[in-house]
Amino acid sequence: MADKDKRIVIAGAGSIGFYAGGCLALAGREVILLARPRIEAALRQDGLRVSDLEGRDRSIKPEALVVTADPAAALPQAGVILVTVKSGATQDMADLIKAHAPPEALVVSLQNGVDNADRLRAGLAGRTVLAGMVPFNVVQSPDGELPLRVHRASAGTVMVEDGVAGLADLLGVQGFAIETHRDMKAVLWGKLLMNLNNALVALSDLPLATELADRRWRLILASQIDEALRAMKATGIEPARIAGLRPALLPKVLGLPDWLFRLLARRMLAIDPQARSSMWDDLQRGRPTEIDDLQGAILRLAEKAGTPVPTVQRITALVRAAEAERLGSPGLAPEQIVAPVGRRST
Structure with missing residues (x-):
């Protein structure tokens, strides 16, 4: 894994995606949020608020966020792609990654369920795809509340499939702890x-x-x-x-x-x-x-x-x-x- 300037695209930013992307951006990582147009507009207007169970409550100003609703704008810049869409959108996201992302971009599934990494691998033959698991609950502020807030409401360490050196150092930041694991199927x-x-x-x-x-x-x-x-x-x-x-x-x-x-x-x-x-x-x-x-x-x-x-x-x-x-x-x-x-x- 390259240095910490590698661009991280949050592919399908929802509650988990916003939380992960917010923590990474606050730690100085290069983050691009791929979000729905309504959310893009809200983030561009008022930024993002990130809080957690331990009492941290941090804000990111709009000018400090890179957010777009256009996959063709976000994905070509990716060094790492964190897939955080719902399971039903996995195939669509695989198609977008195949169409727009560099072949060498690392893809990490941070989704519920047991099959999503396999679905991504099937749609992204020849690319490196890792399974991941997010153990905690993230709550998003109600529609219309600004700035948009994501709150980690329980504890836990994110698990990511072993095999890429330095990945935990790149992704593991304050509020978003990462460990690698050899048997992600069991996890x-x-x-x-x-x-x-x-x-x-x-x-x-x-x-x-x-x-x-x-x-x-x-x-x-x-x-x-x-x-x-x-x-x-x-x-x-x-x-x-x-x-x-x-x-x-x-x-x-x-x-x-x-x-x-x-x-x-x-x-x-x-x-x-x-x-x-x-x-x-x-x-x-x-x-x-x-x-x-x-x-x-x-x-x-x-x-x-x-x-x-x-x-x-x-x-x-x-x-x-x-x-x-x-x-x-x-x-x-x-x-x-x-x-x-x-x-x-x-």
Whole structure:
């Protein structure tokens, strides 16, 4: 990896992308944000505010940001491309990178799900593509609030596939810690287990910390994880530890009484009180969610393994119904997850 003047393009700047790009720009890295036109206009007007769980609150003036909505303007300058689009846009981003980015540009997927780096590799034959994993939650300010603010609402170190010397030194900056890992497949499947909770936050309309503090919701998450672990075992997948725990222990820990869970799972509950999931945000904004790349990955694995996953199926169906209604989060109670739910009226 070359020196720290290498240009880093944030390809598809959303909450994670803005946070990563903001931290990198504040550390003096050369950053280009590839964003939607509406966001480009907001950043050019008022800049970007970057805050985190540890209490840092930093601002970047508009003139200090390089932002564009034009892939043909951003990607040709890239030395490193951090792909932060939603999973459903991975193929489109691969096509843009192939069309506009230099062949030697390093591509790093910082997306949810387990397949995105492989999708990028398939569309970018001959280029170097690395898998990555972002463990923390980032909250974006509501539409219309300026300056646009991104807030890291939980802790964690970003993991990136080993193999490119100096990459962690280039990308690892204050507020955005980076480590390399040899077995990203295990890391991504481990992260997926906890990402199964994104749908519960989306369906409940509760902040993440409130939802996780309620044993009724944790039991539903534990049921999903149990089903996922059976499918993984049947297909030879060994997920990495999550929050220091062996995956097999997660359902047991999640099922503990609330008082004991709060005592033993402090790392899991170290979350900003207002943080929610990106899937909740998608429902609120009427956008497609990543359900097919989270619960959907378990459904595909279970079909291959021949193992039952009724809880995962039920939650998938509920999220798809909420997507179709375009009324935001349905605000379900835990009991409604396992019982038929009627359609809402406007």
